[in-house]
Amino acid sequence: MRIYERLSRIYDLDWGNFSKQYVGFISQLLGGRGVKRARILDLACGTGNLAVDLAQRGHFVHGIDISPQMIRIAKSKSLRLSNISFEVQGMTQFCVRGRFDLVTCTFDSVNYLLDTDDVRRMFHRVADALHQSGMFIFDSNTHQLYARAKQGPQGRELGDESFVQEFSYDPINREATTAFAFSNGTVEVHRQRPYDLPELEPILADAGLRVVHAFSGFDMRPYDGESERLFCVAERE
Numbered sequence: 662m663r664i665y666e667r668l669s670r671i672y673d674l675d676w677g678n679f680s681k682q683y684v685g686f687i688s689q690l691l692g693g694r695g696v697k698r699a700r701i702l703d704l705a706c707g708t709g710n711l712a713v714d715l716a717q718r719g720h721f722v723h724g725i726d727i728s729p730q731m732i733r734i735a736k737s738k739s740l741r742l743s744n745i746s747f748e749v750q751g752m753t754q755f756c757v758r759g760r761f762d763l764v765t766c767t768f769d770s771v772n773y774l775l776d777t778d779d780v781r782r783m784f785h786r787v788a789d790a791l792h793q794s795g796m797f798i799f800d801s802n803t804h805q806l807y808a809r810a811k812q813g814p815q816g817r818e819l820g821d822e823s824f825v826q827e828f829s830y831d832p833i834n835r836e837a838t839t840a841f842a843f844s845n846g847t848v849e850v851h852r853q854r855p856y857d858l859p860e861l862e863p864i865l866a867d868a869g870l871r872v873v874h875a876f877s878g879f880d881m882r883p884y885d886g887e888s889e890r891l892f893c894v895a896e897r898e
Contacts (some may be wrong), residue, residue, distance in 0.1 A: 709735025
């Protein structure tokens with residue numbers, strides 16, 4: 662089963678609000694540049710929560726995600742908004758029209774790229790999609806988060822779904838695996854790779870993107886080697 666094929670049905674009951682926490686953060690960054698109505702590309706937009714919130718604040722938003730199921734849900738939330746659109750595309754080979762003031766890629770979506778060559782391809786696509794001095798905002802789970810996370814199975818219920826969620830992390834191969842085994846016998850396996858700033862910064866630079874801020878969380882604490890998450894703001898040079 663492809664990722665988010667079944668999990669999409671219950672995604673908003675647990676994970677849906679993480680990306681919405683970006684709204685204030687993004688508003689502050691755009692406001693600091695005097696941008697009131699930005700053109701925004703939301704990569705790996707999921708069920709569209711962040712994109713819809715930004716569109717409701719007057720921005721023009723285009724969201725893409727590789728999961729048709731997630732895009733279907735996102736479209737259902739935006740039927741009354743004329744300044745938003747969604748389509749099925751992946752992060753590394755997306756093709757969009759025009760340039761954007763801001764590209765976002767939130768809630769550990771970068772971690773689904775298991776090869777740095779894919780990260781490089783994505784960052785180059787992002788740079789091509791941005792206006793000069795346009796911003797790229799993304800977050801990444803670091804090695805510290807996966808190494809400290811509790812491993813093993815956990816029985817869960819969300820909505821009408823019962824499932825076992827099992828996490829494991831291989832620090833040598835730097836691969837985190839979360840398997841969702843649903844009561845009907847279907848299984849979704851999500852694989853991720855940690856990325857820390859020292860690894861990502863030269864890849865960003867190669868794409869013409871300069872890191873201007875690096876935080877550990879929404880409280881804007883500075884990122885350091887012990888941070889479990891990286892919140893990065895880069896600018897197209």
